[in-house]
Amino acid sequence: MITFFKVVWGEAIKQHRNYFHSKTIYISLFVWPLLSFVTAYYGYLPFEIETAKIGYLNGENILIYLLLGYMCMSFFRSLVQSAWNFSFERQSGTLEYIYLSPGNRFAVLLGNALSSVLESMIVMLVFGIFLMFLHKEVLRMQLGTCMVVFCLMMLMAVGWGVFLNACFLFSRDTDFLFTILEEPMEIFAGVKVPVILFPGWAKIISLIFPLTYALEAVRETVLNEASFYELKGFFFISMMILVLLFGGTLITIQIVEKHMRKTGNASLF
Amino acid sequence: MGAKVFFATVWKEFRVRLHAYPISFMVSCLTTGIYTNLGAWLMYHCFFEGRLSSDFSLYAGTGDYMSYVIVGSCTYLFVVRTCLNVSRTLVTELREGTLDSLMLAPFHRSAYFLGNMALQTVTTSLELLISVLIGLFFGLQIYHFSPGKFIIAVILSLYGFFGISMMLGCLMLYTRNTYITQNTLFSLIFLLCGITFPKEYLPKALQYIGALLPVTDAVDLLRTSLLGGMTAEDWSATAMRLFVLSSIYILMGFPLMEKAERIALEKMEG
Numbered sequence: 001m002i003t004f005f006k007v008v009w010g011e012a013i014k015q016h017r018n019y020f021h022s023k024t025i026y027i028s029l030f031v032w033p034l035l036s037f038v039t040a041y042y043g044y045l046p047f048e049i050e051t052a053k054i055g056y057l058n059g060e061n062i063l064i065y066l067l068l069g070y071m072c073m074s075f076f077r078s079l080v081q082s083a084w085n086f087s088f089e090r091q092s093g094t095l096e097y098i099y100l101s102p103g104n105r106f107a108v109l110l111g112n113a114l115s116s117v118l119e120s121m122i123v124m125l126v127f128g129i130f131l132m133f134l135h136k137e138v139l140r141m142q143l144g145t146c147m148v149v150f151c152l153m154m155l156m157a158v159g160w161g162v163f164l165n166a167c168f169l170f171s172r173d174t175d176f177l178f179t180i181l182e183e184p185m186e187i188f189a190g191v192k193v194p195v196i197l198f199p200g201w202a203k204i205i206s207l208i209f210p211l212t213y214a215l216e217a218v219r220e221t222v223l224n225e226a227s228f229y230e231l232k233g234f235f236f237i238s239m240m241i242l243v244l245l246f247g248g249t250l251i252t253i254q255i256v257e258k259h260m261r262k263t264g265n266a267s268l269f
Numbered sequence: 270m271g272a273k274v275f276f277a278t279v280w281k282e283f284r285v286r287l288h289a290y291p292i293s294f295m296v297s298c299l300t301t302g303i304y305t306n307l308g309a310w311l312m313y314h315c316f317f318e319g320r321l322s323s324d325f326s327l328y329a330g331t332g333d334y335m336s337y338v339i340v341g342s343c344t345y346l347f348v349v350r351t352c353l354n355v356s357r358t359l360v361t362e363l364r365e366g367t368l369d370s371l372m373l374a375p376f377h378r379s380a381y382f383l384g385n386m387a388l389q390t391v392t393t394s395l396e397l398l399i400s401v402l403i404g405l406f407f408g409l410q411i412y413h414f415s416p417g418k419f420i421i422a423v424i425l426s427l428y429g430f431f432g433i434s435m436m437l438g439c440l441m442l443y444t445r446n447t448y449i450t451q452n453t454l455f456s457l458i459f460l461l462c463g464i465t466f467p468k469e470y471l472p473k474a475l476q477y478i479g480a481l482l483p484v485t486d487a488v489d490l491l492r493t494s495l496l497g498g499m500t501a502e503d504w505s506a507t508a509m510r511l512f513v514l515s516s517i518y519i520l521m522g523f524p525l526m527e528k529a530e531r532i533a534l535e536k537m538e539g
Binding site for chain 1: 301313325453471
């Protein structure tokens with residue numbers, strides 16, 4: 001067990017040194033999400049916000065509504081990016097070394113995902129809390145429920161990251177996965193438009209992204225005073241998702257390793 | 270001499286693009302256009318069910334939100350593609366190791382960049398055609414098409430996009446970074462230039478910064494030549510401003526590019 005955590009920690013440190021050697025990382029971690037958040041906010045202004053069909057939404061709290069969306073999305077998105085960066089590991093030939101080492105494969109993926117979630121979270125979280133503090137009159141939340149939901153969301157984000165990392169182990173040509181997951185997540189997970197108002201086909205697509213469920217629950221707790229009891233559906237679903245993601249990862253790792261043994265070279269396939 | 274370099278550049282770039290770079294790059298640019306349209310469609314039809322606030326048509330000059338956004342996102346697509354192709358050429362040469370041989374050859378700066386611009390205009394126009402077809406599906410309607418204004422707007426916009434990509438190119442060659450510079454600029458353009466919402470909603474300070482980017486005026490000109498909503502005097506004033514602004518960009522861009530090239534060549538080994 002101790003070796004498992006050693007591997008997790010080692011990978012997390014490696015990841016940190018890999019990204020934070022240059023200050024430009026803060027631009028992609030903070031400036032880009034901030035710019036797209038501000039753009040989305042101004043994108044609402046051409047509409048009459050008061051007439052929106054979501055009960056608790058009005059002109060005052062739409063900013064916080066959107067902020068929660070962009071904050072949660074930036075956590076999940078940082079994982080898509082870290083998974084994408086993991087595929088460079090293959091190109092530079094270090095993936096082979098990881099496979100040659102006795103380290104647990106799952107621990108490597110977990111360390112990678114954990115470090116990118118925690119590091120990308122902090123800047124956005126500080127900004128988010130600051131902005132919420134400025135608009136605290138629109139917040140209607142119970143702190144306890146909020147903390148639990150937040151922790152569950154982080155767990156889901158890590159699970160999602162680990163699963164993506166495992167998928168990216170499969171093939172060299174992973175750019176297309178990035179295209180599929182990056183922008184559709186913003187549209188279909190309900191960051192800007194609540195999923196409940198989607199047409200049927202879009203609702204079905206939204207079910208794929210764990211962010212959809214997490215976002216719904218976070219908004220309900222912060223803006224609509226949802227209690228533990230009202231969120232029992234979310235707790236059930238998030239448990240299911242966590243089991244699916246972590247289970248799926250373990251199975252994928254097995255398949256990948258078998259596949260690599262058969263095809264030979266990790267850096268070529 | 271200049272013409273020879275121009276045609277050689279066009280031919281070289283065409284061959285490079287045909288052989289070395291896969292179509293996936295083009296596909297990813299197209300999907301960005303589709304997602305922007307889809308996002309706007311969901312906002313307009315599902316979230317707010319077509320209830321625009323009263324000041325929208327005042328600022329936008331049209332009451333048709335979908336057409337407004339689609340024309341904006343097509344222009345945005347064009348800017349992004351121009352910057353990706355024209356600005357990045359010299360950095361790509363540097364990375365591929367051909368920059369020094371390019372500089373040894375009788376290199377004609379303006380012909381080289383114009384060649385790149387010409388090829389990229391042709392290829393992007395083809396992509397844009399597909400985007401417009403997708404736009405029609407999302408509800409694009411052209412109300413007040415004035416061919417004369419449209420042609421002037423296109424020429425001036427290309428002039429402006431060329432200017433902005435020269436400046437970006439200098440920055441890229443100097444910092445030797447494409448990922449951060451290009452994406453930061455694209456996010457800024459998307460926020461400041463009135464792509465998906467009228468820029469009048471922004472605070473005054475941001476509007477002034479937006480006015481410094483030629484894209485703002487280019488979007489306005491293109492949009493009003495298709496959808497109407499601007500008086501003739503305003504239109505020609507905006508066109509004049511765009512021309513002057515772009516000329517400043519280009520006049521500053523070329524000498525700066527020469528400096529950046531020199532620095533890049535000196536730093537090449539280290």
